[in-house]
Amino acid sequence: MQARFMQLLLNPNAIYVVVSEILDQGRNFGRAAPNSGPRVQVEFVSANPTGPLHVGHGRGAAYGATVADLLEAAGYEIEREYYVNDAGRQMNILAASVWLRYLEELGAELTFPSNGYQGHYIRDIAHRLVVDHQNRFEHPVTAVFADLPADEPQGGDKDQYIDAVIERAQQLLGDDYEFVFSAGLDSILGDIREDLSEFGVDYQVWFSERSLTRSGDVDTALNILESKGHLYEQDGNIWFRSTAFGDDKDRVVKRANGQTTYFASDIAYHMNKFDRGFDQVINIWGADHHGYITRVKAAISALGYDPERLIVKLVQFAILYRGEERVQMSTRSGSFVTLRELRDEVGKDACRFFYVTRKSEQHMDFDLELAKSESKDNPIYYIQYAHARVCSVLRKLEAEGLRWDQASGIASLALLDSEAEKDIITKLSRYPEVLTSAALNHEPHQLANYLKELASDYHTWYNGHKMLIDEVDLRNARLTLSVAVRQVIANGLELLGASAPEQM
RNA sequence: GCGCUCGUAGCUCAACCGGAUAGAGCAACGGCCUUCUAAGCCGUAGGUUGCAGGUUCGAGUCCUGCCGGGCGCGCCA
Structure with a gap:
């Protein structure tokens, strides 16, 4: 960073360096060295296995998967986990x-x-x-x-x-x-596993709630709380004094009939997570679970761990629209739209993109018509089209019996000295920091918005400049910049779980 | 009732842990196709950032109150 800053001062041509960096590093451009950062667990979706995933889970899936992928790209060592509520x-x-x-x-x-x-x-x-x-x-x-x-x-x-x-x-x-x-x-x-996999979401660990009872983790966790004096008995129930850690009321962990509660499992689960040595544990929960944050953090504190190491991200539900019309959903009556139906109708790329294009804690309207539309109104198509456009030009080039000479293009980059061209190059050089910021803030929408801007800049420039021209040096320079844009768009789309098609 | 959360252009959303004239895209209006994908591009117009106070040199951003939407307040998971 410092070095490049100095170069900028000393040499006005230094902005072009990023173009060759992009071409050299390819898919790795913008990425930190793998596993060079903290070890972090990301737990997401974790829907009860009592039925298929619906569109509400879809947002958590897309958000969690993207946050995990972004952090991984930022050098974090990531473990993706699904907590299977198979007890109860x-x-x-x-x-x-x-x-x-x-x-x-x-x-x-x-x-x-x-x-x-x-x-x-x-x-x-x-x-x-x-x-x-x-x-x-x-x-x-x-x-x-x-x-x-x-x-x-x-x-x-x-x-x-x-x-x-x-x-x-x-x-x-x-x-x-x-x-x-x-x-x-x-x-x-x-079915859930297959559904998520087809959605581009894969886990390293599927963690069974029942295994916590079998392994004795639940008893161990309760014993630790007991030994630290955080439990007491009342009305035959065993209570955790969570009010000592900021909770509104104390919580039952074991009923009079000897059955432990779901919360007891959750305490044991988080103890288990921390014992696995993660530097940080990220839980992605539906917004309806916000009431649990305090009590879970209370339990973590009571067990002797630093509650700051648990980060809970809440994801608001998405409201589906078909054009103007709101799609009614009710889990009870069974009239819900499944994630699979949504994928079938809208396609994986648009689903993944739409879900993360808004801040997670923001309510969002998901317009099925827009997500399906193949026009510039649809941001994912717009971005993918920029990628396909470059591929298309290269195909055309080949069809005309011409070649793209990368070395010549790099050497001739200084010919691209208009404001529009410099803007594109500057934007390309910002990609690594956008990626890092999106990752560390757990805000995939930053990357989504960046890609929209980059695609827009490219379309604008492309529209005003012909690529396949007779002047060899200028042609190679323009093609080189185009290929660099294509690379960054491909890198970004990959992180958002969407494909980068070569033609559309 | 208590708690959490959100409120930015007609619509969908941005605004980099307070920083300069709050930005895009749709929609609206006006332009651009004998030329590599018009699946695109250019331009115009549009905002008292829900309301009212406060802190600050400076507030969409922080604090208080109110209004409005969502969610939560089980010995359910």
């Missing part, structure tokens, strides 16, 4: 739902619990169970529903009812209950 009541409801649909597949006639999972994907899982295991899990309907309390439509309590169904399933299935449970979990988790 919701998962049992899933297992019971699968089982009942399985019985229906075998011909049983029954009334599905009002609190069960209604989605069609449950039937698909049940169907596979029948195909693979025939009637192995079958029990007479009379035995299944004998002496159960009333469901809500019959004037009962839907929660009590579904709990009774779960208990009955466990009684009748015995060891096979775990099998049905796993069939549901594995199927949905597999």
Whole structure:
């Protein structure tokens, strides 16, 4: 930085140096040396594996993946992790739902619990169970529903009812209950994994909540809190005195029936994270979880770790629009738009780009029509088109039997001395700092906006200057700058999870 | 009710941990195709940064109050 600054003072041609740096370094231009920075874990999405991901998860996925990729490009050693909430009541409801649909597949006639999972994907899982295991899990309907309390439509309590169904399933299935449970979990988790992978989001670690109980981490964490005097008993429950660390109220970690709470798992999970030696732990949560930040940080402090090392980024939900019309979504009624449907309709590149083009904590409107449109109105197409345009010119060049001479182009860069050209070159030289700033501030939109500007500058310049001209030196200079722009756009698009097409 | 968060052009958003006349893109209006992709380019117009105070040499940015939107306030996960 210092050196280049000196060069700028001493030599007006120094601004051109960046062009050859870009061409020399290619994909690595703007990147720091790999693993030269802190070791950081980024945990994101972590949606309950009770159904497919929807568009709300999509924003967290795109944001988390991009922040992780940006930090990695900035030299951080990154571990991407998905926390699998595979313990708890919701998962049992899933297992019971699968089982009942399985019985229906075998011909049983029954009334599905009002609190069960209604989605069609449950039937698909049940169907596979029948195909693979025939009637192995079958029990007479009379035995299944004998002496159960009333469901809500019959004037009962839907929660009590579904709990009774779960208990009955466990009684009748015995060891096979775990099998049905796993069939549901594995199927949905597999679907989520595939969905994310197709979205360009891949994890190093899938961390199971149940493993925390099995490994004894939950007990260990509670024992540590106990030994430090942060727990107390009241009404038969064990409470964590989180108010001592700024929380509004104390929190139960173990119920009177001996069951630990989800929060206890969370305490153990964060202890586990810190014990793995990360310099920094980044949690990306939906905005509806903001109330948990205080208590989790309280637990981290109580365990003796520095809560400053935990960074929680909240992501607001996106509201889908189809043109003017708002797309209604309701998870309960099952009328939600899945991430897969969104990808199918809009395409991965536009999805990834649109999601991160706004600050994460900002509410955003996601316009499906705009994301799909193939015009300059659509920023992702606009940027990709700048890239394709350069490729197109090079193809045309070749078709005319000409060659791009890079060395000649570099040597002739000083011919590009208009303000527009210098602006483009200056903008190119800013790329590394934009990348670093976007990474360290966890603000991918900085890079997205930069790419829009660069593409705009390039389109403007391109429109006013013909590339394929007879003057060889000037032609090579223009092509060289074009290729440098193409490289930086490709680098930026890669970090945003979008492709850089050679033709459109 | 309490807490968190957001409020910037008609619309969607920027503004580099307070710094100079608050910037883009859509939409609107006016131009540019015998020429490498018009999937593009140029120009014009558009703002009392929700409101009212305060701190500061300086506030979209920090503080207080109010108004409005979103979210949260389980021995659910």
